Amino acid sequence: MKRSQINALLKESFAFFENNLFALPAWAKWDIKTWKENKVHIQEIVQNHLGWDITDFGSSDFFRKGLILFTLRNGNIKEISGKSYAEKIMIVREEQITPAHFHWYKMEDIINRGGGVLVVQVWNSTMDNKLADTPVTVSIDGISHLVPAGGTIELQVGESVCLPPQLYHQFWGKKGHGEVLVGEVSKVNDDFTDNYFYEPVGRFPTIDEDELPIYLLCNDYERFV
Numbered sequence: 001m002k003r004s005q006i007n008a009l010l011k012e013s014f015a016f017f018e019n020n021l022f023a024l025p026a027w028a029k030w031d032i033k034t035w036k037e038n039k040v041h042i043q044e045i046v047q048n049h050l051g052w053d054i055t056d057f058g059s060s061d062f063f064r065k066g067l068i069l070f071t072l073r074n075g076n077i078k079e080i081s082g083k084s085y086a087e088k089i090m091i092v093r094e095e096q097i098t099p100a101h102f103h104w105y106k107m108e109d110i111i112n113r114g115g116g117v118l119v120v121q122v123w124n125s126t127m128d129n130k131l132a133d134t135p136v137t138v139s140i141d142g143i144s145h146l147v148p149a150g151g152t153i154e155l156q157v158g159e160s161v162c163l164p165p166q167l168y169h170q171f172w173g174k175k176g177h178g179e180v181l182v183g184e185v186s187k188v189n190d191d192f193t194d195n196y197f198y199e200p201v202g203r204f205p206t207i208d209e210d211e212l213p214i215y216l217l218c219n220d221y222e223r224f225v
Contacts, residue, residue, distance in 0.1 A: 001062060001205040006054050007214045013068055016091055020114040020181045024070060024089075028052070028215065035216060035225045046225065048074040048083075049191065049218040057099055058202025067091075067098050071218065075188040077105070086189040090182040092118060092173045100131075100170040100198040108186035110169075111160040116177030118155040122147055123168040129196060131168060138162065168198060 017024060027034075027042075028051065035042070045051060050071045059065035068091040075083030086106075092098070094116065102125055112118045124132035136147045139162040140155075147153060153161055154174065160183075163169050173180045191203055204219045216224055 001054070001056055001060075002208045002210050003213055004211050005062070006205075006207065006217070007211065009054055009062075009068060010052065010215050013070075013091055016115075016179060016181070017089070022089060022113065022181060025072070028070065030215070032213065032216065032224050035221075039225055042225070046221045048076050049189075050074055051218045052215060053204075053218050055203060055205050058205070063093065063096060065097050065099060066093075067096070071189065077188050077190045077193070082188075084188060086184075086186045088184040088186075088189070089113070090184065092171065092180045092182050094173040094175050094178065097172045098170055099201055100168050101201075102166050102168050102196050103194045104196060105165055105194050106187045106189060107162070107164050108184050109160045109162050110155070110171070111183035111185065112155040112157050112180060113183045114157055114181040115173075116180045117174035118171055118180045118182055119174050120153045120155060120161055120169055120171045121150060122153065122163075123149050125166045125168055129198075131198065136167065138167075 027045070050073070053069040053071060056062040056066040070089050072087045072089060073083065074086040110118070110120060122136045122138060124134050124136055126132045131149070133149045135149060136151070138145055138147060138153065140153065141160055155161060195203060213220060213224070
């Protein structure tokens with residue numbers, strides 16, 4: 001992805017969050033100079049990869065396969081006494097796919113916080129990490145539902161689904177209903193060891209630095225702070 005595209009997406013993201021009355025922490029708008037000035041105070045942010053996360057999953061086509069995330073809080077899987085939970089907020093566009101994957105450890109609730117309709121497709125996984133053909137039992141706002149293998153769940157605003165470890169899932173915004181403000185509440189998030197994608201993807205984008213970042217991504221900290 002070009003840095004200019006990422007910068008433009010970040011500007012649009014702030015407008016979407018504001019329209020949906022969702023406020024981000026003040027450091028979401030820090031420039032590089034401010035990050036450097038606060039370097040000794042931001043170890044939790046840096047070590048636990050809080051903040052902006054934009055990816056095209058290696059597709060080179062963000063609007064077809066991509067996601068904008070902001071990690072608000074997170075523990076560290078290496079710290080026994082640290083936070084045992086994480087929270088993210090995401091922007092999912094119409095028909096923009098986050099590809100099929102599961103988490104080895106993390107259980108998560110995916111929540112439609114506002115905007116359009118979120119479509120979530122689910123499969124059980126087999127012992128060799130394939131897509132099982134067995135029905136999937138999921139909890140939607142505390143109510144048990146049986147979904148056929150590869151079946152979809154449509155989450156309206158305010159609804160959520162609980163996704164246990166090793167349950168394959170992918171999601172996108174339903175066509176004709178607008179962008180979706182999506183929340184995630186989960187156990188500790190670790191994008192380096194806990195994700196398993198059915199088809200290999202690039203979790204973090206390769207960035208063409210055609211201009212300077214206006215705001216840093218979580219995978220920028222080592223380079224710029």
